[in-house]
Amino acid sequence: MKKFAVFSGFLGSGxxxxxxxxxxxxxxxxxxxxMISNDLGHGVTLxxxxxxxxxxxxxxxxxDECICYQNENLADRLRSxxxxxxxxxxxxxxxxxxxxxxxxxxxxxxxxxxEFDLAPFTVLVEPRTVAILRDGTGGDLEYLYDxxxxxxxxxxxxxxxxxxxxxxxxxxxxxxxxxxxAEVLCxxxxxxxxxxxxxxxxxxxxxxxxxxxxxxxGEAFRAAMGRISEFYLQFRAVxxxxxxxxxxxxxxxxxxxxxxxxxxxxxxxxxxxxxxxPEGDFGKVDLLGTEREIEVNHRFARPCTDLAAVLNAxxxxxxxxxxxxxxxxxxxxxxxxxxxxTVFKKxxxxxxx
Ligand SMILES: Nc1nc2c(ncn2[C@@H]2O[C@H](COP(=O)(O)OP(=O)(O)O)[C@@H](O)[C@H]2O)c(=O)[nH]1
Ligand SMILES: [Mg+2]
Numbered sequence: 056m057k058k059f060a061v062f063s064g065f066l067g068s069g070x071x072x073x074x075x076x077x078x079x080x081x082x083x084x085x086x087x088x089x090m091i092s093n094d095l096g097h098g099v100t101l102x103x104x105x106x107x108x109x110x111x112x113x114x115x116x117x118x119d120e121c122i123c124y125q126n127e128n129l130a131d132r133l134r135s136x137x138x139x140x141x142x143x144x145x146x147x148x149x150x151x152x153x154x155x156x157x158x159x160x161x162x163x164x165x166x167x168x169x170e171f172d173l174a175p176f177t178v179l180v181e182p183r184t185v186a187i188l189r190d191g192t193g194g195d196l197e198y199l200y201d202x203x204x205x206x207x208x209x210x211x212x213x214x215x216x217x218x219x220x221x222x223x224x225x226x227x228x229x230x231x232x233x234x235x236x237a238e239v240l241c242x243x244x245x246x247x248x249x250x251x252x253x254x255x256x257x258x259x260x261x262x263x264x265x266x267x268x269x270x271x272x273g274e275a276f277r278a279a280m281g282r283i284s285e286f287y288l289q290f291r292a293v294x295x296x297x298x299x300x301x302x303x304x305x306x307x308x309x310x311x312x313x314x315x316x317x318x319x320x321x322x323x324x325x326x327x328x329x330x331x332x333p334e335g336d337f338g339k340v341d342l343l344g345t346e347r348e349i350e351v352n353h354r355f356a357r358p359c360t361d362l363a364a365v366l367n368a369x370x371x372x373x374x375x376x377x378x379x380x381x382x383x384x385x386x387x388x389x390x391x392x393x394x395x396x397t398v399f400k401k402x403x404x405x406x407x408x
Pocket of ligand 2: 070103
């Protein structure tokens with residue numbers, strides 16, 4: 056079996072965490088698996104990809120644009136994984152992406168008939184998003200929350216460790232009612248729970264190849280996209296004297312970015328900040344909304360002197376403001392730690408064009 060699955064789902068729903076957990080689980084219990092991180096930064100390395108590699112995952116990245124518009128590159132990448140003995144390959148798409156069912160599944164099938172065995176089109180969702188959909192409080196972004204799920208053959212309700220049994224059942228029932236075409240599973244990627252059921256659903260299941268009407272490019276699509284900006288930064292930080300506490304530096308930057316974006320009146324659905332030193336020790340912090348606490352996903356084990364770092368942010372904020380706040384924050388906090396910064400790559404753009 057040589058399967059390919061797309062994992063869609065909103066920013067922060069847990070696509071990367073699930074792909075990492077599943078790649079490891081599937082390789083240990085079923086057959087070799089691999090994951091591809093896909094995002095829009097041009098010629099930048101992605102925080103998600105670096106994180107997966109630092110954790111020892113069989114991972115690669117596809118940058119520059121959504122895999123929706125890279126059918127040929129994707130087909131080449133899949134072939135090389137299958138030649139290498141992989142039986143399951145998973146790729147995500149950017150966290151506000153829609154249309155991958157058409158552009159990736161139908162695109163691959165039309166260009167390379169019979170070559171790729173497509174697993175159910177999988178969409179991750181977290182409890183918070185289910186609550187927003189139930190309450191109808193998503194505003195302009197509701198189009199994205201809803202349309203991603205409309206595309207699903209398989210809905211994976213992730214972060215079930217955050218819910219009690221009743222809430223889980225209620226959310227699963229609600230999702231089944233609202234998206235009757237999809238199978239619904241409940242997992243916790245963080246605790247590696249539900250991975251056998253997910254493996255089986257992907258291994259045994261088939262993509263439906265439905266063509267739901269999603270209003271791609273329409274008014275609601277443009278209204279949602281027009282509010283989102285993307286920021287990518289890749290830099291090096293060298294300490295001037297002695298060593299320093301990388302964990303405190305990461306947390307302080309994340310905290311300052313959250314405060315400054317909030318002060319400016321905007322929202323950050325997801326930003327991630329990852330830094331690592333030459334021996335492979337690393338730290339990672341995530342923010343999943345200005346109303347939430349910062350999540351420390353991984354801590355440096357030792358003090359450090361020389362770091363590579365990547366910051367990726369998706370914000371509901373004009374690109375110019377996002378870039379300025381992010382750069383001011385990184386520089387101001389790093390000055391406090393007497394770090395010398397070298398920026399290798401910086402890119403910021405609005406999705407509305
Ligand atoms: N509690 C909990 N947190 C999770 C789970 N899966 C992912 N997360 C956290 O959610 C945040 C976003 O996860 P990530 O995989 O980067 O989401 P992505 O943007 O969809 O790729 C990170 O802070 C993760 O640690 C889970 O099963 N339970
Ligand atoms: Mg991700």
